[in-house]
Amino acid sequence: MRRFLLGLALLVSSVQALPEHVQQKLDSVFSDPAVRDGFLGIVPCDKGFLKRHGVILTDTTRRHGHVPALPGYIIKGGRHGEKAARRKRTNIGRIAGAEKLRAIVQELGATHVRIPRKWLYHLPGMPSEVCDDNYVVVVERMDIVGHTENKKYMWNLAPAIASELREVLLIARYTSLHSANIYMLADKQTVAIVDTELYPNTPTLESCLRQFKKMVDPATVDALP
């Protein structure tokens, strides 16, 4: 437990502060408890209500949304109404995974792989304990191609990009390896790993590689040095 708390403290201190204008805007939107609880799905409310209060829900599971006044960011809620253990860790898992993946990218000096910045945002009026009821995650929005288009880009990935991405994913033992979580960016030179949660039951290297070859043409992968 002490090791976990120490790890959490180190992690939180290593994450950069949320930009001031984002903090201020979110404070004004989420200071209304009805908006906060509606966004989190704790209290039923329709999308129209949230929209009128400055938040757009973009996902039927009520976990993703954005604030139109903050176009460069996405807001993700955690798990609510689920068992306590799961409900506690989604948000911190997203942040921890993003930091780990970014450290791997930096260590490798990979230039074709990006990890969006993620911040924990404390919901006004909620207790400070780091669990999914009290925070949302603010995510740097990446300029990604559409999902159908992405599948094709991923399948036909250039060897230079495939090689770096394979290294990052294998070192991280990335779990949810598919084209809804890893996207080509508009520059067509860089891919972003947008879903950054890593899970305790890590897959083996072989299983990671098998998944990678379902996303990227195995002929390309097998020809990599």
Ligand SMILES: Nc1ncnc2c1ncn2[C@@H]1O[C@H](COP(=O)(O)OP(=O)(O)OP(=O)(O)O)[C@@H](O)[C@H]1O
């Ligand atoms: N940083 C980002 N920039 C642009 N689009 C994003 C970003 N993050 C997520 N998305 C979009 O939202 C979709 C869902 O994202 P993601 O996979 O992170 O959510 P999820 O599967 O619900 O994961 P999580 O476990 O984090 O809730 C993606 O397929 C992508 O279209």
Ligand SMILES: [Mg+2]
């Ligand atoms: Mg996902």
